Amino acid sequence: MSAENDTGNPIIVALASLIIPGLGHIIGGLKGRGLYWLGGFVIYMLVSTVLVFVGIGIFMLLLEPVWHLGAAIDGYVQASD
Numbered sequence: 001m002s003a004e005n006d007t008g009n010p011i012i013v014a015l016a017s018l019i020i021p022g023l024g025h026i027i028g029g030l031k032g033r034g035l036y037w038l039g040g041f042v043i044y045m046l047v048s049t050v051l052v053f054v055g056i057g058i059f060m061l062l063l064e065p066v067w068h069l070g071a072a073i074d075g076y077v078q079a080s081d
Contacts, residue, residue, distance in 0.1 A: 010079035014072040021071035028079050037071045 008028040017024030021041040025034030044060070044067060051057030 014076035017075035
C-alpha cells in the first residue's frame, strides 16, 4: 500500500461496512465505491419494504444480511490491495 492509495485498516473497513454497507469504504477513502454500496442498499431496502405489502418483500428482507456481508468482504479486499 502506498501513501497515495492508503485505504486504511482492512479490519476497520470491513467492520464498518458490516454495520452499514458502504460506510467502511467511505471511511477508508473509497468514496465512489462506498456510495455505490450504500445507494444500492438503500434502494434494495426501499423496494423490499414496498413489496412487503404485496407479500413477496419479506423474502427480500430476509436476504438483507447478504448486502452487509458482501460490502464487508468487498471492503476488506479493497483495503487489503
